[in-house]
Amino acid sequence: MARLFEFQSKKLLKQGGIPVPAGDVAATPEEARRIAERIGKPVVIKIQVWVTGRAGIGGIQFAATPAEAEAKARQLLGMKVKNFAVDRVLVEEKLAIKAEYFVGLVIDDAAKKPLLIFSPAGGTGVEEIARLHPEKVARQTIDVLKGFPEYEARNMLLRVGIEGAILPKLADLLTKLYKVARTNDARSAEINPLVLTADDSVYAADCHFVVDDYAVYRHPDFGIEIAREFDRPPTELEKIAYRVEEKDYRGTFYFFQMVEQTAGSEKYIGFNGAGGGGSMMSMDAVLNRGFKLANYCDTSGNPPASKVYRAAKIILSQPGIMGYFASGSGVASQEQYHSARGLVKAFHEEGLDIPAVIRLGGNFEEKAIEILKTYLKDIPGVVEGYGRDDSPEFCASRLEELVAKSGGKRYQIRPLVEAWIPDRAYVFDTVTGRLSFDHSKCPGCKTKGCVPACGPKILKLEDGKPVLAVSVEDAKKGKCTECLACEIFCKFHERDAIVVHLPIPGLKEYRERIRTAKP
């Protein structure tokens, strides 16, 4: 779930007509000073990071003058909180607080409706109050077809004793919060505290807004780099992986790093799961054998071979791993030979020299295992393929044995070499890459096997050379499924004339940096 920073959330509230304290975000002490000058009153300065309890770690400071604001901002900027370096602070007017309320909107999975919660006692103790005095917390599910009328908000507030002049103000605010949440695809939206000031105005003093990952594409202005829940900023490699997924809607590719450094004596492996449940079960199996995961990765939902290839290339950009473990539920509905071909291409290019155990149980597993066996027997590392009747525990024990046999050899990442496209090659584009056929090699080819090998059957022979049987536009739009069958056939059975070029933007530079950064 993609979180917004406080200052971003407040911008949304303001757009929705909910009052927020005067202020702005600053990246330098000087900016903080100028904002404080503009406000012309005492200010509060708050670090912009995704942690709760900022006050307790000194992340919230008060300043009476612009000069003091500058000094305090200097202290706060550059502070380290968990893995976050504070690079922005919010400078805001200090409020004269008379009362603090809580209001939050979440999605109720049982009711399948948004649920609004209001508590007249806000602040950090709100969960405790809700537990001890549930009657003091008002809850209201919202009918998304009807919307959230003002009277429902008013009745909700009356139930917890809100009355007088503040009642209509709060009711109005609640209806606006619902609208802001819905317009911006909030997974949750929370104002805590919602402050009543000495002059009887209400302000959102702090706000947490979490955007639905699946709707982030509707809000490019939020600047969310990776639409997923992270409790730290994404790593360089995760960003590279996310760009792959973003550009390819076919199947899922989810990647995150458990550690950035695989140093020490731990037995790290690269992990390539498939499907949430199957991945969890498979992770348990390798963890029980004393392995540690360098990363978590999920390639499922029937991804094309090209996506699994890119996933493997990214996993194999982690130095120090001792093995590669791929395993899903074991009874996958997706055609497993796509994954097998993706791995074959990646492992060959990398000259994989650590052991790999690949559990590809499911649809066409026999063909998938056969592909692994046939085409990976000559690489330096041992690759074993397994199916649905081989348990994750058994496969994990195989990996343990192979790692022991390899003497605990650690993987060293290689420079990324992009294949060259010969002059006058026959070339066409695909959804995420490009195919090149070196027709000068075709005359020596006996089988012309690339044409029957082609999964979607889009190749034909012209003067004994393979060319597209569909238009280049159709190939690019997805008629070429990037199944890699033609390349693999030609490479291993014929003249090695076909290359499927599948760029991974940023990976070459990343590997270079990692390699040269080594002591």
Next chain:
Amino acid sequence: MAILVNEESRVIIQGITGREGMVRAQLMKDYGTKVVAGVTPGRAGQEVYGIPVYDSVLQAWEKQGPVDVSVIFVPAALVKNAALEAIDADVKLLVIVPDRVPIHDVLEIAARAAEKGARFVGPNTLGLVSPGKAVLGMIGGRAERAREWFKPGPIGVSSRSGGMTSAISYYLTKAGLGLSTIVHVGGDVVIGLSHPEVMTLFQEDPETRMAVMFGEIGTTQEERVADLVESGRFTKPLVAYIGGKAAKSGTRFSHAGAIVEGSRGSYETKVKRLREVGVHVVDAISDIPLKAKQVLG
């Protein structure tokens, strides 16, 4: 009997001309599902694997007769429109296969479905199978596989993981046990039919003698199943496995979430709550067939 779908159910496929739609149309038809039409706007007159394609759900209904089920294979951003179209056309069961459907879109689909008395499975589901009768969605991948992996019998399966729906069902079949209906309820937080709703259907189905549930951390589905058992609304034997034991418990990002869920949602509370009411919670997937055999006697 089975639940939700059988060999009589009349099915359409929205998005039948797309990459997944085409392949899974073949799966469903080959398996024996009564696929009467497909829908892709602008493609009326075409055929996919012998199935006629129409421009709208309404048009498919007019030309081919009543539709019981629509299986949706359109891109996530278009799911809301497709689902509302089917619901408004009076289709009473939807299977929404795509992943990454925005949650507010799902809420709207749920509200409209409730209004019209329609139900839906998913989103983010592989679908469901009533072995020997019909398959909806993409579970099994190919018909011959679905026939080989899932045999008819007395056990109902409900799972939040697609892969594990197939895996558990396959291991049960391999152990000589059969299945009434297997349902992948979908991996998202808000889904149409969740575990408790599926259990209620199993309760009403005379063919289902016991149920197996694959739960996961997060949401309140498994706790609500425990509530059903406790209140006597689900009385058949139930074997459950909860995934996510090793996953680090998610950092609470929201007070409101904590207020609503309280301590529910974690691995420990789910297991404890289910065991309390007499559900057979197993610690390993491989224990499921054994336990099921014991329970069936």
